Amino acid sequence: MKIFLTAILLLCLPGLALLAQDRPISGVIVDSLTRAPLSGATVVLNPGSRTTFSGENGQFKFGKVNAAETAIIISAVGYEKKQILLHNTYPGEVIELAVHETQLSDVVVYANSGNPYKTISDADIKMRGVSNSQEVLRIVPGLFIGQHQGGGKAEQIFLRGFDADHGTDISLNVDGMPINMVSHAHGQGYADSHFIIPETIESTDYKKGSYDAEKGDLVTSGFVDFHTADAISGNLIRVEGGQFDTYRALAMVDLLGDRYKAKGQSWYVASEYRFSNSYFDNPQHFNRLNIFSKFSTRLSGNTRLLLSASVFHSSWFASGQIPDQAIDQGIVGFYGALDPNEGGVTSRNNINAQFITSFKNNGILKNQFYYSRYKFDLHTDFTFFLEDPVNGDEIRQKEKRNLYGYHGSYLYEHYLGNIKLTSKIGLDARLDVTDSSELSHTKNRYTLLNRIKLGNINELNTGAYVSETFQFNEKFSINAGLRFDEFAYHYQNLFAGDTTFNGTGKYRASNHSLSPKLNFYEQLSSKTELYLSLGKGFHSNDARVVVAEKGTGTLPSAYTGDFGVVYKPFDNLLFNASLWYIYLQKEFVYGGDGGTVDFSGRTRRVGADLSARYQPVKSILFDLDLNYAHGRAIDEPDGQNYIPLAPVLSSTAGITYSGKSGINASFRYRYLSKRPANEDYSLTAIGYFINDVVLNYTQRKYEIGLTINNIFNVKWKETQFDTVTRLKNEVTPVDGIAFTPGTKFAALAHISYFFR
Template sequence: MRTCLLTLLATCLATTCFGQGVTGRVLAADRSPIIGAYIIHLNSEHHTHSNELGNFELEGVAAGDSLRVTYLGYRTRVVPVPDDNKKLEVVLSESFFDLEAITVRPDLRSINVATDIDARLRPVNSAQDVLRRVPGLIIGQHAGGGKAEQIFLRGFDIDHGTDVAISVEGMPVNMVSHAHGQGYADLHFLIPETIEKIDYGKGPYYADHGNFATAGYVDFSLKEKLDGSLFTAEVGSFNTLRTVGLFDLLDGPTGHAYLATEYLLSDGPFVSSQHFSRLNLMGRYTADLASGSKVSVLASHFDSKWDASGQIPGRAVADGTIGRFGAIDDTEGGFTSRTNVAGQFLRVVDRNTFVKTEAYYSRYAFDLYSNFTFFLVDPVNGDQIRQSEDRALAGVNSELQHAFRTDTGEGTLKVGLGLRYDNNDEVALSRTKNRETLLERLQYGDIDETNLFAYAAADFEIGDLLINPALRVDHFVFNYVDRLQPTYDRQEQRKTAVSPKLNFLYTVNDRTQVFLKTGIGFHANDSRVVLDRSADAILPAAYGADLGGIFRPTPRLHLNAALWYLYLEQEFVYVGDAGIVEPSGESRRVGVDFGLRYQITDWLFADADLNYALARSIGEPEGANYIPLAPDLTSTGGLNVLRDRLSGGLRYRFVNDRPANEDNSIVAEGYFLLDANVNYTIRRLSLGLTAENLLGVDWNETQFATLSRLRTETEPVEEIHFTPGAPRAVRAVVRYRF
């Protein structure tokens, strides 16, 4: 692997031979680099884009020629090329939102422009709501607001993160070998107002994303500096209160610092109050160094506690035993916290080469009480369980990027190395009563898991064709000490995954691009599964392919479409709620994604995403091969107004009925929801009103086919158990900038 990386690096460095032309940098008014700005030479229509440092280079450009520089949300500039050899600096000022500024970039992640558009048009309601910015991603909450959301994407019931890799500033959110479930991704430590950009990709095609990145990945970048301080207060239905403070501490020529705080309280719509509270604190300091280099340090702390009414059986609601917002066992709930320290060092080697290194450390605690089956196992004390863990997580990622030029065009080389280490002590699954009495320990042990990885990827531009070959290698070391055994016994297993990728993008012009993406990915199994099964079941592979394109039939209409395929090998799943291992078998998914962004007038915008997936198990008889809870048809969209001081929108969410078990004899009902918001700005003051579930629909946010028994029943019943979705609710928002 090392020889291949060095050979590829040497080849690309040898081809570095930039000819005569112009070099430059595109900046915003606050001197921050603009990534992906479109620069076109008006004389020849030859074009390029600014890189992560804001730098660009164009050949065949002479003094006196003109360049047009455009970027979404900024005023287009036409600048003359100077008659000296100095680097050209282009500063863009923010302007009225205009989709005509969008151009199709020759970039594997060019489809991300959809989230750039949405970020400027749609307010974010909560930390989990930011995930809905990813087209086709649906979420559901089923434990009082404190538990990580259930995620659905591309025909997957991802549970809490088994098949989508989520990260913040290079720091992983997914927890391996988690007490509740593999890949558990609790994003609640993220304050929405601090988000700068959302980067996402669907499928296993991206070398810089490894474990869990099968259906896709989502990466959040946070603001390095503020454009001013902000205080927000929100008051809403169900005794909901949220306050946010962003405080600009330092805004100098060489350094920036700010502090962000969030506090949230809510009782929820339930008969038994959820007594939910969440506290977030975050601070960040960024120092600008010579030649564009910079160093950044981030620290944050989050804790949350809540009570929950849990998932309730449909039969108890139907016969009037409880209402839709009642509970069979209202002693559910929990506590969780996470403290993070992360640093980033961007070292600019020259105008074509830089190295980005990210390091992080987290302390994480989790304590969850649930009761899914009520009195099925223990008819006297009930079936409450406790899941808990105490984790330390540390890692480092380092990536070199080098731009080069060959006789056929431009290119970029990326080479990365990294390490992640999880030390997860006292991982427990226990039977409890009333959150107080320990009845029985079902699982109890210590987990150590290490992931070493390396990858290389190159973009080769041959005229209008971009070819992106890539290779990723991951090596895992799994360790587990079972504390329930009478003698000490540390078990260990090792496994390596090799994941090649090959992608093609053909840019017809600045309005049309077609692509073919192919690749192999994986998600690691829980350490307890690894050490219980043969080595072949440790890192089941996922094979994927996407065929699609990005189209702009008119200047203000942006379309994207993809036909995709994903196959998963045999895997074994650790069921954290029961402490058992279940084989899930092979599976195949095919589907279609379609997205639309349209600027109807200067101030009226429309968007829609439609996603279809056919998910089936392989090797099972027809009619018994459904994948439980896999969504087949989902859609989101709406209308947004952005006019002077007034902004607002009307949005919908649709999820189709889907099978809740393998033979589709139990169905999870779909829903259609309509939300609205309006905001008005008066100088530094902004007033807003948000209404959710405008139609007052009775809907189920999460649903499961579960075998349970109530106290009054002699025989168990398998049926839909659900967490009710919130009824009609309103929230008033006041924001003040200073």
């Protein structure tokens, strides 16, 4: 009898499997420890190569499968690969992936991911790690940063031949909320990311160029999106201490525990406090406090709520920028300060709510609402006694701001014959209400000498987009998108002495831009992806520029193109290389430091990027990024057409070791070549080559570590500017380089305790 029943069962199994294959295959992928959904996981039908990726709720879906396809293989960087037989699945099944040590072999080259940088970004943040808040930005290949107020101000950003100042030509976001501040008192797009606690970042997405329809303002050279963890697997307490009176304390605590995670709920809080006098001769007295909390839950079977809130406050003194002649004359040392009153205070409080709904047709509806309360008060002195030989040229930039925003999108996957269509539509709205944006001439920080600018700014940016991806087969797909942006600017001038405007009162202007996008992805083999991206974007400007020019020509077009390849010849070797082009129609730039409008004409930038990752054995990873850019002003004569401070040749590389004994370490370099400091290259911004080391000993319950920046104690200039200055005893102004020194040899030790 048993033999008979077994024979019947064996005969029926193929039919049962076939019946299972007559229905769509769907599921939800989650982390086995945190139970948080995993987006971007690769799901492959086997045998064959039909592939899809999990969405924001971790869901995936295939249409009707053929009889030959019997299993799905699920993989994600940092997780164990899993194979599931189709006859063992049911619709909407929750599939858990277990965390394991990240390997380069986990990275899948697949053209239809829609982002050629995904293969690099997936690996880097998990295999290289992030040791500090600056390293968060440096994870992007080719992106360089410079700090010229010791950690208080937003970093100066360089990418693809752009000196993007503090964020003018690059969009930075965290959990879908913008970091950049438009029409800022210090400059357009000012992006202070110091309110992000590095240990909360789970992943980073980035893309160079303006090729995504869902990205609008500030995406001239590219964008960077940070994603904080929806849940944490355990608790962490960390203390740090090092040279120059540098201290930091960090805590991350899971408030609900595993019992609630099993129900789809999580809530954790993270906080950090940092103090440092830094390496400058003038003690910085830098203080920073961050508190971040995130709650996630399922409101229904198919809707998730992600709710986060954060508090950030920072204050500091700064050494400021030092003219070369002050060093040459022995007035001040390389790490000295000419005006010890420079520095500032800033704060930002955020609330961010995301509602993500999955439908049975595999559609995803996302609604996001966010709010920020922001304050900024900065004192700087760039020219010293150039304008006022008696009191000096110290300035104060100050503002208070309410930022309101909404993102809404709907993504739907369907089929037209054998062509898979992924349709996405979206709406964006952002309103910045800035109170008393101020530029003043001051002395000793708080003595007001005279106003330069004072006013209230309202800026509304609304956008709508549509994006369609045509996946013709497993080898080739096309993405086409169209975006429309509308800007409305209101400026209330409160200072009658501002010569830019005809008296006090309200000034209004508006403009708009239509931006088409087109991307081609070709899978030549399982090892090689080719891509061609074309897109139109725009260069946005400060509201005070726009209303002064009555909107005319103040939203110039930017045209970008990329041709590249992702190549993985072996499981342990990965390349990403591209040739790129950026044409910018013209620029109006609001100079927040002087309250003036500077104009430059057309510019053209071309370049090449190369990234390589190599893991000869499981414990060792080599990484290399090499970037070249050639930029010129088109309408200026040869020799007068250099783009000031535009990076030319840059490179970063490192070796990371992760041993089974718990010892892990990295040795890295950063190289930035010399570059023109002004239009005729009569002044040079000197390049630098410095090295950093990280050494950790990690066990299940604790970690002990040491980070050393600039291990060879190189004397280098981190930021440099062509500045006309006059020192107190000088009769004639000097046009030369003013700089902020980079860090000396700086060692920082830490100890961490992990518990559940």
